[in-house]
Amino acid sequence: MEDILIMKRYHKSIFSVTLLLTACLIFGLIGTGFAAHVPIPLLDADGNPIATPDPAGTVAPAFSVKTTCGACHGDKVTYPQLLSYDEIENHSYHAQLGANQLAEWNSANPKPWGQQSPGHFGKW
Amino acid sequence: MAHIFADVPGGVKFELGMEPFAYASEADFIDRVDLSVPGMMQDCAECHIGGGGMEYVPAPNLADRVPLRDFYATAVFDHLTTPQTGAYSAADYTAFNYFIDTYDVDNDGDLNEVQEADFAKLGVLEMDCMLCHLKGYEYVDRRDMLRAAKFDASRAVGAGVAEQNNVSFGTAGYGTSVYYNDQVVDNGGFLEFGSSILANLKATPPSDNCAFCHFNHGGVDWKKRGDNWKNDPNYDVHTVLGCMGCHEGKIGSEIGTSGDPNSSAIGQCDPAKGNAPYSSLWNANDNTMKTCADCHLKAGWDAGLGEYSNDFGAPDPTARHQALGLTAQLCQTAADGNVNASHLDILECTVCHVRKATTEAWNTGGAVVDATGPDAEGRLADHENEYVSRMMFDGTVTNLSYAWQNGKIYATNVLNTIFWRDKEPTFDANGDGQLDAMDALLMTDVLADDLAKGWTNIVKDNSGTVTNIEVGARIASLNAYLNTKWGVTNANVKLATLAVPFKVNHNVSPASYALGHDCADCHAPGEFFDRTYAMQGDGMNLTFDSTQVTPFTKLGGTTPTDFHPSLKDRAGTSIPLQVLSGNTTLRDIETGEMLYPPSASYTGADGNPYATRAAWVAYLNTVGGAVGQAVATIASIDNATNPGSPFEVGDAMDLTAGASAAGSTYYWTVQDAPGTLTGQTVTGYVLNNPGTFQVLLTVVGPKGDLKQQWAKITVVNKAAATxxxxxxxxxxxxxxxxxxxxxxxxxxxxxxxxxxxxxxxxxxxxxxxxxxxxxxxxxxxxxxxxxxxxxxxxxxxxxxxxxxxxxxxxxxxxxxxx
The missing domain is CATH 2.60.40.10 (Immunoglobulins)
Incomplete structure (x- = not known):
């Protein structure tokens, strides 16, 4: 009788562990899914959705990151916490490379490339 | 070089707007331009992300910028005809819609022809989010698209979701359409990214993506930093933190969106900046990254922000630095005899801690950029052939030099760009409209002459060994080319170099490699202050006649130098240093030449004057033992009760330290009991307990530096008589x-x-x-x-x-x- 009780406890324990592992697996995978980015429709430079090529294997417009990423990163209603493409591009020295630092004409050093910006734009 | 905006007559400021400069004709354009905006997009953008001037015509107000896509459709500011009269067209030859075809986009073999950049056909370089945020991004594939001027396609091909089309240059869709592959999926008749792309989009850029442009990748880093470094924990103890461990903005940092270059707020997608001594780009963002001190001394605390950022559990090295005497007041903030600073006050951490101590093949720096001709890939200068690079460690010596910035010495690697310029003051050799004696030649002129002669760059063509014969031949050829091009007879081409001291601050070595464990690590002949520092590549031997070269510039209009004026002494005055001009070879220097002007006078911590740099360096080479530093030496530990016998409980012990500098204080601690003893000699200390104990001698020098030595004693119970x-x-x-x-x-x-x-x-x-x-x-x-x-x-x-x-x-x- 005691052996039977032990076996029942053993099976119950195995069942619990299996249930726990399964739950971990399921919720773990769901967690991975949640960790990935939300679906991203591809948009062209004009902001139009890019149609699936028909027939397959034909050319299609290259996607624009400004419109594709900007569809959410700029939608201040749905995603108010996200900065827009323009906000990021405006305030990025990696993007501007001096294009936002163009200075006035320097009559003392009037080379066309010499004094217009400290970065690539206007420095050459 | 290109004239991008029209001159503004009468001193009218750019705030009113900027009008693209229009060349008179295609011939005028090709005469005066080597690198225009589309050319930058093809070449420079291999390491630049797009946006800014690669997407818009710059304007003082960012909101007023005209997209390059609309260059032929929207009126761009026209200063001379206000209100604006209309958009530009293909008939207008500007730096925005034409370029020199150095990458041969039409495959006709002509690298010096003018091509139109019709952005409706090429696309533009938007700021490519994927370049940083997509794990597995294909940098090389993107670069190939850029060189082909397929700008819109560069993003799709770089992301790995498409291949380029087969459309010819000049045809609609050339740079704007692609063949998508199975990394995108259909959803209701429209395309979206597949699950693999979504899973690989990372909020924090993977370090491998930073590596495209910032280390150990195709030599690109030599352009940015002058040396490579490796993402390997054996050679950088911070590797595990990833790039953003230090370069992510600190918690509480203001995130800017204004685009105002005077704003100290950092961009959300800009890594926080350090402080390069020669850079003036958006300097308001300088010093926003985590410093060594932020993590190692402040536990991540930023008093200005009032927040703790992650310090990654960084150890505090203060005690170790103190023990090595590096916090003691031994140094000067000015060489005026006033001892008022510690070594840590005048040295950046990287001076001692970046050692680059490996002979592995990756550990190279770019000694020379050879801009006398194209490289193997068609770029107009060669950063990376086997002759211009040099190893940063030869098995014994780390090949770094040192320079000052804001009163501190930093470690540096000097990159020399050798290039051609015209010295004739009455001849405008590059067509920039200015008559002076410093004209850098158009790179496309150099390319044209090289191609006509079957040359590339001079170092590569001559397998590293260049003499006055080869230099003279190229000068003669370029003079003839320019005389013909401009219809003159007085072209006067010379070779010049621009030496830039790049700041070396990666590859932080394990502490055991650091300088400073001994004074003689630096204060010895041939070490820190007068070590020979090679300016040429390991495979180079560049010689010439002194008449074949000219300085890079003249400081104050009078003093020639070949260094960027950012090479300064500790007071902030530029140091003139000729390494090519005035010589017959690109000469080696002594490290002290980058730190101290040759004719200045100095006063040592000993109060003595030193009239020249040579005398000053000689003094610094011997200063380690002359300024009263602590020395900790346990001279003897004796059994006073039974001399010569092992210690037994109850025995008295005598302790004697070797002599330290005058004014030192000696402290002893014996581990068997609490308390501290003082004195160079201690007698009659009674050992009360059996066991093995540490005897620690601590000596504090007269300047506050601290040294320690310890020994071990064993005490046994007395043999019983009872x-x-x-x-x-x-x-x-x-x-x-x-x-x-x-x-x-x-x-x-x-x-x-x-x-x-x-x-x-x-x-x-x-x-x-x-x-x-x-x-x-x-x-x-x-x-x-x-x-x-x-x-x-x-x-x-x-x-x-x-x-x-x-x-x-x-x-x-x-x-x-x-």
Missing amino acids: TVDSIVANSGSATVTINLINLPAAADYDELYVRYGDGTWETIAYDGTDDNAQTVVRDYRLRDTYLNGTNYVYTTTVQVKNGGVVIETIKFKVTIPQ
Whole structure:
């Protein structure tokens, strides 16, 4: 009788562990899914959705990151916490490379490339 | 070089707007332009992300910028005809819609022709989010698209979701359409990224993506930093943190969106910046990244932000630095004899901690950029052939030099760009409209002459060994080319170099490699202050006649130098340093030449004057032992009680330190008891406990530096003299009398501590009789557990103690018949 009780406890324990592992697996995978980015429709430079090529294997417009990423990163209603493409591009020295630092004409050093910006734009 | 915006007459400021400069004709454009905006997009953008001037025509107000896509559709500011009269067209030759075809986009073999950049056909370089945020991004594929001027396609191909089309240059869709692959999926008739792309989009850019442009990748880093570094924990102890561990903005940092270059707020997608000495790009963002001190000294705390950022558990090195004397006031903030700074006050951490101590092949720097001709990939200068690079470590010596920035010395690697320029003051050799004697030649002119002669760059063509013969041949050829091009007879081409001291601050080595463990690491001849620093590549031998070269510039209009003016002394004055001009080779330098002007006078910490750099460096090379530094040497540890014998409990110990600098203070700690002893010599320290202990000598020098040395001693109990004279035990009786003799004199012990071996113990006071004997009477516990045959047997221990200290210990057996 005691052996039977032990076996029942053993099976119950195995069942619990299996249930726990399964739950971990399921919720773990769901967690991975949640960790990935939300679906991203591809948009062209004009902001139009890019149609699936028909027939397959034909050319299609290259996607624009400004419109594709900007569809959410700029939608201040749905995603108010996200900065827009323009906000990021405006305030990025990696993007501007001096294009936002163009200075006035320097009559003392009037080379066309010499004094217009400290970065690539206007420095050459 | 290109004239991008029209000159503004009458001093009218750019705030009113900027009008693209229009060249008179295609011929005028090709005469005066080597690199226009589309050319930058093809070439420079291999390491630049797009956006800014690669997406818009710049304007003072960012909101007023005209997209390059609309260059032919929207009126761009026209200063001379306000209101604006209309958009530009293909008939207008500007730096925005034409370029020199150095990458041969039409595959006709002509690299010096003009091509139109119709952005409706090419696309533009938007700021490519994927380049940083997509794990597995294909940098090389993107670069190939850029060189082909397929700008919109560069993002899709770089992301790995498409291949380029087969459309010819000049045809609609050339740079704007692609063949998508299975990394995108259909959703209701429209495309979206597949799951693999979504899963690989990372909020924090993977370090491998930073590596595209910032380390150990195709030599691109030599352009940015002058040397490579490797993402390997053996060569950078911070590798595990990833790039953003240090370059992510600190918690509480303001995130900017205004685009105002005077804003200190960092961009959300800009890594926080350090402080390059020669850079002036958006300097308001300088010093926004985590510094060594932020993590190692402040636990991540930023007082200005009032927040803790992650310090990654960085160890605080203060004690170690103090022990090495690096926090002691031994140095000067000015060489005026006023000793008012520590080594840490005047050295950036990287000076000692970036050692680059490996001979592995990746550990190279770009000694020379050869801009006398194209490289193997068609770029108009060669950063990376086998002759222009150099190893950063030769197995013994780290090949770095040093320079000042804001009163601190930083480690640097100098990158020399050799290039052609015209010295004739009456001849405008590059068509920039300015007559001066410093015209850098158009790179496309150099390319055209090289191609006509079958040359590439001069170092590569001559397998690294270049003499005045080869230099003279190229000068003659370029003079003839320019004379023909411009219809003159006085072209006067010279070779010049621009030496830029790049800041070296990656590859932080394990601390054991650091300088500063000994003064002589730096303060010795041939080390920090006068080590030979090579300016040429390991495979180079560039020689020439002194008449074939010219300085890069003249400081103050009079003093020639080949270095960027950012090479400054500690007070911030540019140091003139000629390494090519005035010489017949691109000469090696001594490291001290980058730190100290040759003719300045100095006053040492010893108060003595030094009239020249040479005298000053000679002084610095010997200064380590001359300024009263601490020395910690344990000269002897002696047994004063029994000289020459091992220590026993109760023995007295004498300690002697070797002499340190005058004014030093000596501290001793002996681990067997709390407390600190002072003095170069300590006598009569009584060892009260048995065991093995550390003896630590700490010496603080007169300037506050600290040195330590330790030794180990072992103390054993004294051999016991006390013996058992007799034990009186009767059969069946618990009472036992133990007579002890040969005990110490009465003055030397005050109690006995007895463990009877039957589970009981007691402390028995000295019996008051100074006869070296004492009797112990005890009723033992007669338990079966102690029964051995017919006797009860007990192992009894007696400790003779004085003042709580065990003087002797004896053990013996007590036997009681059953």
